[in-house]
Amino acid sequence: MFLPVEIKRVGNSELRIAWDDGHASVFTMNELRIACPCAECIKNRSAPKNPLRIISGPVVTTAAVEEMSLAGNYGLNLTFNDGHNTGIFSFDYLREICSCPNCKRANIRT
Numbered sequence: 001m002f003l004p005v006e007i008k009r010v011g012n013s014e015l016r017i018a019w020d021d022g023h024a025s026v027f028t029m030n031e032l033r034i035a036c037p038c039a040e041c042i043k044n045r046s047a048p049k050n051p052l053r054i055i056s057g058p059v060v061t062t063a064a065v066e067e068m069s070l071a072g073n074y075g076l077n078l079t080f081n082d083g084h085n086t087g088i089f090s091f092d093y094l095r096e097i098c099s100c101p102n103c104k105r106a107n108i109r110t
Contacts, residue, residue: 012064
């Protein structure tokens with residue numbers, strides 16, 4: 001298990017985490033909102049796409065984190081600007097979703 005040594009919110013656009021193994025992860029708030037690990041979001045992401053859905057045009061939203069707090073010693077609870085706050089981002093999960101080239105390569109399942 002990797003643990004953060006520093007967690008830093010950079011404005012409303014990024015979250016940076018320095019890990020105890022020397023690695024650093026940078027997440028945009030949009031990435032985190034899309035990857036929310038709560039049951040409702042997982043259900044929505046895994047639901048089949050409706051081919052009859054009416055597309056009204058692009059919806060532009062910019063996620064921001066209004067509040068951030070530790071969830072015990074194992075993760076972060078984030079409150080997004082859309083009011084969503086039910087997902088606890090465990091440190092293991094945050095490390096797993098790191099999108100840097102090294103982590104992407106390590107997370108490839110064969």
